[in-house]
Each structure stands twice: as C-alpha cells, then as structure tokens.
Amino acid sequence: MGSTSILDALNVRVEGSGDKYLVFAHGFGTDQSAWQRVLPYFTRNYKVILYDLVCAGSVNPDYFDYRRYTALDAYVDDLLNILDSLHVTRCAYVGHSISAMIGMLASIRRPELFSKLILIGASPRFLNDGENYHGGFEQGEIEHVFSAMEANYEAWVNGFAPLAVGADVPAAVREFSRTLFNMRPDITLFVSRTVFNSDLRGILGLVKVPCCIMQTARDMSVPAAVATYMKEHLGGKSTIQWLDTEGHLPHLSAPSYLAHQLEIALSQ
Amino acid sequence: MVGNNLATSVTQLPEEILSKVFAGITHTRTRNSLSLVCQSFYRLERKTRTSLTLRGNARDLYRIPTSFTHVTNLDVSLLSPWGHALFCSPITADSPLLAQRLRNAFPRVTSLTLYVRHPQTLQLLLFNHWPDLRQLRLVRWHQRPQGLQPGSDFAALFSRCRSLTSLDLSSFYHWPEDLPPVLSANTAATASLRRLNLLTTSFTEGFKSNQIESITSSCPNLEHFLVACNFDPRYIGFVGDETLFAIASNCPKLKLLHMADTSSFTNPRGDEEAGEDARLNRGTLEALFSGLPLLEELVLDVCKNVTESSVSLEMLSSKCPNLKVVKLGQFQGICLAIGSRLDGIALCHGLRSLSVNNCGDLDDMGLIEIGRGCSRLVKFEIQGCKLVTEKGLRTMACLLRRTLIDVKVASCVNLDAAATLRAFEPIQDRIERLHFDCVWKENDNFGHGFCNFDLNALDGLNGSELMDSFGRDECGEDTSNRKRQKCVYGSEADDSFLQSNGNSNGYYGNSWDKLQYLSLWIKVGDLLTQLPSAGLEDCPNLEEICIKVEGDCRGQPKPAVSEFGLSILACYPQLSKMQLDCGDTKGFVYTAPSGQMDLSLWERFFLNGIGSLSLNELHYWPPQDEDVNQRCLSLPAAGLLQECYTLRKLFIHGTTHEHFMNFFLKIPNLRDVQLREDYYPAPENDMSTEMRVGSCSRFEDALNRRQICD
Numbered sequence: 001m002g003s004t005s006i007l008d009a010l011n012v013r014v015e016g017s018g019d020k021y022l023v024f025a026h027g028f029g030t031d032q033s034a035w036q037r038v039l040p041y042f043t044r045n046y047k048v049i050l051y052d053l054v055c056a057g058s059v060n061p062d063y064f065d066y067r068r069y070t071a072l073d074a075y076v077d078d079l080l081n082i083l084d085s086l087h088v089t090r091c092a093y094v095g096h097s098i099s100a101m102i103g104m105l106a107s108i109r110r111p112e113l114f115s116k117l118i119l120i121g122a123s124p125r126f127l128n129d130g131e132n133y134h135g136g137f138e139q140g141e142i143e144h145v146f147s148a149m150e151a152n153y154e155a156w157v158n159g160f161a162p163l164a165v166g167a168d169v170p171a172a173v174r175e176f177s178r179t180l181f182n183m184r185p186d187i188t189l190f191v192s193r194t195v196f197n198s199d200l201r202g203i204l205g206l207v208k209v210p211c212c213i214m215q216t217a218r219d220m221s222v223p224a225a226v227a228t229y230m231k232e233h234l235g236g237k238s239t240i241q242w243l244d245t246e247g248h249l250p251h252l253s254a255p256s257y258l259a260h261q262l263e264i265a266l267s268q
Numbered sequence: 269m270v271g272n273n274l275a276t277s278v279t280q281l282p283e284e285i286l287s288k289v290f291a292g293i294t295h296t297r298t299r300n301s302l303s304l305v306c307q308s309f310y311r312l313e314r315k316t317r318t319s320l321t322l323r324g325n326a327r328d329l330y331r332i333p334t335s336f337t338h339v340t341n342l343d344v345s346l347l348s349p350w351g352h353a354l355f356c357s358p359i360t361a362d363s364p365l366l367a368q369r370l371r372n373a374f375p376r377v378t379s380l381t382l383y384v385r386h387p388q389t390l391q392l393l394l395f396n397h398w399p400d401l402r403q404l405r406l407v408r409w410h411q412r413p414q415g416l417q418p419g420s421d422f423a424a425l426f427s428r429c430r431s432l433t434s435l436d437l438s439s440f441y442h443w444p445e446d447l448p449p450v451l452s453a454n455t456a457a458t459a460s461l462r463r464l465n466l467l468t469t470s471f472t473e474g475f476k477s478n479q480i481e482s483i484t485s486s487c488p489n490l491e492h493f494l495v496a497c498n499f500d501p502r503y504i505g506f507v508g509d510e511t512l513f514a515i516a517s518n519c520p521k522l523k524l525l526h527m528a529d530t531s532s533f534t535n536p537r538g539d540e541e542a543g544e545d546a547r548l549n550r551g552t553l554e555a556l557f558s559g560l561p562l563l564e565e566l567v568l569d570v571c572k573n574v575t576e577s578s579v580s581l582e583m584l585s586s587k588c589p590n591l592k593v594v595k596l597g598q599f600q601g602i603c604l605a606i607g608s609r610l611d612g613i614a615l616c617h618g619l620r621s622l623s624v625n626n627c628g629d630l631d632d633m634g635l636i637e638i639g640r641g642c643s644r645l646v647k648f649e650i651q652g653c654k655l656v657t658e659k660g661l662r663t664m665a666c667l668l669r670r671t672l673i674d675v676k677v678a679s680c681v682n683l684d685a686a687a688t689l690r691a692f693e694p695i696q697d698r699i700e701r702l703h704f705d706c707v708w709k710e711n712d713n714f715g716h717g718f719c720n721f722d723l724n725a726l727d728g729l730n731g732s733e734l735m736d737s738f739g740r741d742e743c744g745e746d747t748s749n750r751k752r753q754k755c756v757y758g759s760e761a762d763d764s765f766l767q768s769n770g771n772s773n774g775y776y777g778n779s780w781d782k783l784q785y786l787s788l789w790i791k792v793g794d795l796l797t798q799l800p801s802a803g804l805e806d807c808p809n810l811e812e813i814c815i816k817v818e819g820d821c822r823g824q825p826k827p828a829v830s831e832f833g834l835s836i837l838a839c840y841p842q843l844s845k846m847q848l849d850c851g852d853t854k855g856f857v858y859t860a861p862s863g864q865m866d867l868s869l870w871e872r873f874f875l876n877g878i879g880s881l882s883l884n885e886l887h888y889w890p891p892q893d894e895d896v897n898q899r900c901l902s903l904p905a906a907g908l909l910q911e912c913y914t915l916r917k918l919f920i921h922g923t924t925h926e927h928f929m930n931f932f933l934k935i936p937n938l939r940d941v942q943l944r945e946d947y948y949p950a951p952e953n954d955m956s957t958e959m960r961v962g963s964c965s966r967f968e969d970a971l972n973r974r975q976i977c978d
Contacts, residue, residue, distance in 0.1 A: 160907070
C-alpha cells in the first residue's frame, strides 16, 4: 500500500469509550457498515475497532494486490498490522463468515492477542468431502457460482452490463453468494476461489483461544453439522450458540437480537 | 472567416449590440462555445454571463476561475463531494482565505445558493460579505449538527446581511424553533424581507401556530410566504383560525401564500378522505381573503377536510382580483354545480392554474362548471377525486381548448391511463405537459370518446342547454333523438379524427404534437410496456420524461417478465432527458427472506432496456431499504446504466460503491456525474461507507482525465 498507512487504507475506525477492545470484522461482499446497527450496543463498554477488508467496495481498488491476496494469510497479516498499529495488546474479536476464519488463523499466530473469538456463520471448509464431512456445497453448485462470475467479468470487460447476481445461482449457494456479487467484477472470481478453496479443518486443533460459534437456525451456507464439527475440533474451550433467526447475515437482518446474543457471549 | 475585406461579419458589429445579443443567450454550452471564438467574444461572453453553477471539487477551491466577474446568480451547493462542509472539513487557518477567494472571484453576487452543513460555512462566507447580496437559498439534507445552539444557523445571516430580500429554506433541514427568535431579534433586517420560503420538505412537524404568528409579525413586508405547518386539530400548535387572521393582518402585502400540511410531503398521494375536519371556519377564510387583496397565488394544502368551502371561495374571487394560481388540498364543496349557475371556485375567472387535491365531492358537473367559469385555465391538476369520470374531464378539456396546455390526473379511481388519455383527446395537439397514472385496465375499450360538441356553437349556448345535453348522455350511447354533432376545432378540421369518429373501434392516428414533458406514476410490479397502446403512441416532440415507481417490493411476487419496459420509450424519437424515481419503492437490500427478491433483482428488472434509449441526461433514485436507510445502486443497475452510451449527465440520488461508479467511465461523452443524497437524513460519511470522500475524488479525477471530443 505504499506510503498510505494501513489504518487509512482500510478505513479503520475506533469508536466508543470502554476500556476493553472489541473488533468487528465483516465478511466478503459487504463492508464495515454492515455492523452499523449492532455497533451502538457496544460503544459504551468497549473501544470498538471497525475496518474494511481490502476487497471491500469502500477501499481504493489500487490496494488489491493480486499476488499478495492469494490465500487467507494475507488478510490475517492485514488484521494483525492494524492491531499492532493501534497498539492493541488484547481484544475480543467478532468475525462474520470469512472473517471468522481469518480470526481463527490470527489467533493461532498470536494467541495472547485474543481473549475470545466469536464466530458468526463460520465454516472451515465449504465443499462437501465424501461421507464424513458435510460442508454444505457440492463442486457442481460452486461451479455455477464461478461461471456466473466469469460471465459478469466478461460482460464488464467488454462494456456490457454484468447482470448476474446472487439470486441467479442455485438455491443451495444463493444465500452465501448474495453479497459476493457486490464486489468488483475483476476480483470477485479471484476472491471467491480463495474462499471456496480454503480448507481449514486441519488447523482447527491449533486454535487455543476460547470460541463461541454462532449459528443461525437456517443458514443455507453453513449446515448445522459444520458448527458441531468445529466445536468438536477446536483446540480451546468452545461453545455453540444457536440463533433464533434465519439467513447468513444476522447482523443485517436481526441486529438487536444478535447484539444481545453477543453481549451474553462476551460476558462469559 | 476569411473573406474579402468588403464582407461584414458578426464580429464587426458594435459591442453594444453584440452584448445585447449575448445577454439573451442562456444555454450554457452555447455560451462556452462563444467564448472560444476570439478574445472580444470571450470578454463579451464573460461580461454577459450572469448565472453560474459550480461543479468542481471543493478541494480545488483555490483554483476557482476568476473570469466570471459579472455573475450575479451563483450556485455553489453542488460542489463535490456533494454535501461537503465548505471550508470546514477540516477548518484550518486557510479557511477564511478560501472564503475570501470565493468572494473575490464573484464580486457582484446578488443571489447565492449554498450547501450549509455547518453554520461555520455561512459565517466564514458572510464575514466580509457581498454588499449586494439579496437572495439566499440554503441547502442541507444532512442532519442538524449535534449540540448546535438554537438559531445559530441563522444568527450570522441576519446580523450581517441587513438588506436580504429573499430567503429560501425549502431544502434546508433545521428545527422550526431555530428561526422565529432570530427574526424577531433582527427586525431592522427583516423589514426588507420580501420572500420567505419555509416549505421545508424534510420536516415531519412543521411550524406551529405561534411560530407562524411570530415570523409574520417580524416580516411585515412579505410578498411571498411559504410555510410547512400542521392543520390537524389534535396537534399542539395546529394552524387554525387565529393563525390565518394573524397572517392576513401581519402581512397585508402578500402576493403568494402557500401553506402545506407536512403530511403532504410524506404521503403525497394521500387518502381521499382523512375523515377529520380542519378547524378552519368559513368566516376565517373570508377574513383571510379580504385581508390579502394583492394575492396572486394561493396554495392551501390542508390535509384535513375543509367543508362547504364554496361560499368562501366566492369571496376569493371578489376580494382577490389578481388571483392567478390556486391549489386546494382537501377542500370539499369547491363548486356546487347547481343548475347552470357558476359558484365557488368557478367564479375566479382570471385563474390560470388550478390544482384540486382530494375533493371528495367534485364530480363531472363540477368539472364542467370549472371549465365554464375558469375559462382561461392554462394548467389544471386533479388528484384523489373519486367522482370524476372520463366524460366530465373530456367536456372540460373541450371547454378549455383555447388555453389548457398543462394537465395532471392522479389517483382518481375512475380515470385509468387509457381513460385519461381519451379524455384529453380534444386537446391532444395542444398539450405540452402531461401527468397521469399508469393504471392499466384489463379490457380497455380503445374506442373513441363520447359527447361531441360543436365548439363554435358552445359560445352561444346558454348554461341550461349545455347541462341538459350533457346530462342525458349516459354511457356514451347516443340517444336516437339527438343529432350527433361533429367536432369542429377552430379553423382546422381534424380529418383523421373525424374519420375515426364513425369507427366503432376508433384508434388514434393522432399525435401529441406539442407534448414536451410527460410524467408517469406506476405501481411497483406493473409494466410500462402498454404505454403506447394506451393512447400515447406518437409523441414527436417529447423530450423529457419523469417516471415514479412506488410501492412495497416486500411480499411482491417475482415479475413474470424480465423487463419493466423502459425500452418501449424508444418510440419517442426526441426523448433525451429522464428522471426515474424508484425512491419510494421499498424492499430488502440483503435480507430478503427466501422466496422474495433482493433489491438488486428489482433494479435489474427496472433498468433492463435503458441502454436502448438515447438519453442525454438521467436522474435516478434507487429503491430503498428503509430498515437501514440505504438507497444504493447495485451491480446490475450500475452495469445497465453503463450501457447508456449517449449519456452526458448522470445523477444518482443515493449511494454506491466506488467500483460501480468506475463502470460509468466507459460511457464516452459522460461529463457530469454526481451522487446526490438529497433525502432526509442524508447519510453521514462515517456510516455510509460506500462513497467516501477519497472515492469521490478519485472517481472525478478519472472522469475528468478522459478526452472528450466536444
């Protein structure tokens, strides 16, 4: 990112006046404004850190380095850089979807930095793997998503309208993909491949920080079995909180309910 | 032009003549071209340019052009980023210098439009203010800054500008209690105030009665007064009899009085009968009219019933002889149409423009009476009148054929699209501006209209004959004992229409020759494709169209077709300017439950086909998700807008991501693009991350870097 500091580049904001730090990290296809209705519940008791992932729409497109952001590790670097720049030594972390995975990886590298991880809509692997692991998606379904993204890219490059949106892909992947199509046409496919190709089952055992897994009643992207799988395999103390709401975006569809659940989880 | 020395060219005309010629030119691009011809043309053009709207980026303010020294009307409210706190973000030691630079660049300003995010902008600008500043229009769609002292938005204004004649706050969000104390503390300055526009559409509550009384007593010389208020008797401070008495006695010189209930802003197509009555009795209205003999324009948009208004309106005609424009909201009994006697509003013979909203008892007879009495009407608008039908409207159109060119029909149960168009058939070749609702009925009878009158004979016809001949005509079926008369319009016989008269399946071959501006309202989920076949097939001069789509997408089934129907507008060859307002279409951005469509799909549905029109200018209001106060452009919408290759100006009244804006860089001649969140509350920068200041600057730089051929 050259001479721009990471705090400026990723639109880092610190709100609130508590004495403990709390990080809100959004998933692909949205940006930190996804937390805007959850934020007010925490500004009294925490210093809340918000930031945008490098692929978010609100970040200068020039900062997205194709060579760097090939795997999740680069995103983890960004998160740790931000926390270091802010001189944060300990914080709680709330991550949605892919940011939950990023949080887990960060906690493996720096376990003393995170007091707790709250993982909303998280999954270590989205693809099904034989009979033993039901990640929720079949290769064929994901290929549909990729080809829709490819069609968008082609259209866009040739000056036509990229028309495919999340609702056009098969129902199984629809809920998850709905925000993916909001990203730039040139990096959507690239970033989505990173997401769907990641398999973090192997490192779950290395996560020692206590985790709270939050799972909505009907999230078509993340089957209930995945939540159970994670609880069983995470290295530290972990609990599952079943959320009485649907969909993959509870911070958008039921913010006050989620905020309440977060307060409970953070106090435990 | 190189020619022989004896040939004279325009450049040899004396300057005095040339400058008069130039002064008459208003079209900006023509002026810009003129100034490139030669040095003397450049000088003259600059000398005669009196009005300028600045559209640069605020960070470049120090580079402001200094050649426009004769500009008197200056608009700096549209600087980028839109809604920017001018000089104040952040406020530095340079801020007063920048303000001074702006003043020096335009030394002769008399009329200023300014976006005032923080009062400091105004304070800085007025510190060493323009001596001749007379008219001021303030704009603010963002929230009032936290912790602001009451009145501090205006305190600097009145203490520094002692000869202000006009103040317009209609787009400036403030609290009603901010203004009256400032006005009463500066009565020396307010004595020169002639126009005060307090019709702030972002209000939900409006000015209270005592505030209105205070304002009008501080400004005794007001000629134009517009105010948003509340007529509902259940509310504290409602406008009732005392308020109207006060207005008339405090401001007897009023020529324009416009009082609108704030519910008309939030619910413009409101219920026909809200049931409740306003507390305005007849005597009050009569006293109001008597007290304002200079009245030329009257708007009373009361959102509660004013009953039996006919007698008061008769007073209007006798007490206010100069009256030209009237708009009444929820007045009942405006003309009783008893026999053939003219009464009520129909006695206002000099009326040029009449708008009637939600008059539940206005029927066809009433319309005809208005047509007879207000025989010089140029503009007529009707909304929410459930008794009027095609017959009455058509007769009225015939009666007003000589003058009527601007009509609007909305929310009238018996007047669907085809019926409205049929009703205006007699003046089809004269109408210049038209609004109707796109309500399509299943089995439309596209036959010709009913009552055919010999208009030349009408003048001699006395009232009762007219009523009789009309009254007997039931459903258009001609009674056998009445001769059918042909329609003869003026001196030109309209052949094709006469031919179609005899045709039972009369189809209009006629064109709407003079129609320049068309406004449509359509419910979400309905299609536009039936527009030409409903009767609007041929509009050779239609340049501008305004479409409002309204409704709740939540719970709506997915549309059966992929296109709303914008491509149908390609049949209007001159169409170049469009306003597409989906801002009152509500739905879910990301959180649609299963089975329902996200707004991105709705936007795709609405905008599909827009690339096939050759639009020059487009204003677009995206649909909104109320829960999160988000009105943003989605991916398919950005892609579809990018396909409008002839676009030169694009304004999106909402937000969007920077990378979606970058799609528009592919439009070759696009010159002016801006995101204008002119709805209340406009999103604050820190919460709406879609267009940050940096994004806006990067985009505009990229836009301006391109080579434009013209």
